[in-house]
Amino acid sequence: MNLTLHVWKQTGDSEAGAFKTYQANGVSEHMSFLEMLDMVNEGLESKGEDPVTFDHDCREGICGTCGFVINGHAHGPDKQATICQTHMRSFKDGDELWLEPFRAKAFPVIKDLMVDRSAMDRVIEAGGFISANTGSAPDAHATPVPKLDADDAFNAAACIGCGACVAACPNAAAMLFASAKISHLGLLPQGQPQRLQRAMSIVDQLEAEGFGGCTNFEECAAVCPKGISLDFIARLNRDVLQAKLRL
Secondary structure, three states: OOEEEEEEEOOOOOOOOEEEEEEEOOOOOOOEHHHHHHHHHHHHHHOOOOOOOOOOOOOOOOOOOOOOEEOOEEOOOOOOOOHHHOEHHHOOOOOEEEEEOOOEOOEOEEEOOEEOOHHHHHHHHHHOOOOOOOOOOOOOOOOOOOHHHHHHHHHHHOOOOOOHHHHHOOOOEOHHHHHHHHHHHHOOHHHOOOHHHHHHHHHHHHHHHOOEOOOOOOHHHHHOOOOOOOHHHHHHHHHHHHHHHHO
16 A cells, blocks of 8 residues: 655754654555654665654564544544554555654654654653562462452553653643553552552653643543553542541
């Protein structure tokens, strides 16, 4: 298939950017979207032109590194899939695709489709941990965990921190991401001693990084490649309220 790509080109956050048009010809439907961009970049480099910069690592939908917007959709048109898991069979011959970076104050543009998402790392550093005595590993059954709590904690831990929720939110909020990080520890016995302080620390760091506030647009859950539930945001709000009353 042959496609027309309108790609956002920008050399840095302080520079102005604009869309530039490229042709992607002879694209196989079996290619992933990133493989298609690799092919386009090989053609650009062979002509001495600047390739399209985009972020990637494992290309297996695990690491959360890749991510940009395709035709207004974070990670593209496929549900619960990252950019690297999106294949060209999701598009038709002759399609025009508009590619742009995740846009948020907390995500400054590094170049083209690559943004700096280190703000999310600092949010995790603020409270995404537990304190426990060191020593030999306890037996797996030493601390009983209710099945429903274990399932919910596992589902929350599936968040890969890709930032799609931020890009999709009209307020550039990161509440779905933050609520997943708070919940996957707060649901387990080991996370209880610091549960309320963790919630306050992470929310305070969100504000310091410039993320917006959540007003329940629900766009975050719609684009999340791991299907993180909005229920975790409700849990975060309860923990923050309890923290304000108790701490």
